[in-house]
Amino acid sequence: MMAKVFGGAEGSETYRKFSYSVEFLPDRKKRKVTALIRRTSDIDPRHVGRAKAAPSDCFNVHIGKAIALRRALGLAVPDEYLNAPQPTEVRVGDVVEGHAVKDTALVISDDAWPPISGAWVPLKYARQYEFRIIDDSREEVGE
Template sequence: MRSPIANSDGNRTFNTLTSKPEFHINRNKRAVTVLVRGIYGNAILEKGIAKAAPDDVFHAEIGKAIALRRALGLMVPSEYTNAPKPDEPRVGSVVRGVDHDMYDGGKVGVVTALRPTEFMSAELGLVVDGFAGTGWNLIGNVSILDDTDVDYSVITEGVAA
């Protein structure tokens, strides 16, 4: 990794040194750290950190982009820091039960299925592994914590361009 021409963007590591990024993802802390190492001697040249705000949805790939740009002294585009939040949970989302009157209030789990055909209110239902024996919950009774493992290509596959 090295810029082909020296310019005013970025730091010395970005402009003149050949380096390689090493990413560390901590999903429990909702943070991504990158160590930018030199390819000769493996010394740490730069370090960048991206951490999701408490009310944001964590996404590891966006965190990687932010952390790397910070480590290299590059501006972080607002599209990265103001990425739209998912409107509802999808398979692969990590969610927390928000209705504390219900059995699953405060519990964290992974959505494993959506809209089952045998469920009467299928348009509102989901199965969350880690909740009451992977029982049914309503989409409105959870908040999304992490959508790193959601495959959005499946969702947009049938949408016309």
């Protein structure tokens, strides 16, 4: 854990103060996350940080939030965030795409009811046909 430096030169002014709020704006279609830091009494953000997944990488909203926040705070982003290992096994809640068709689908458990809207694929088929994982955030799915 990083120690907070008061009155030092580490990070932006926002990093050294306490009266700020952070809003995260994830955009799964564009595969990016934006962090907006505002003073609690302001409407406009004081600092903005952005993180965007490379086209060949799997998008993960949690890693994106960490990168965007550090950039907004004026802090260095650790290599572990930028070079996080890619997932190797499909799990329930991942978003995948097929090899021949570029449509995306949510992976559901083999015995689950399909969602009311949106494309989906059972876990066994996602594994069998080796679909590529494009988003492993799994925010909506309990494990």
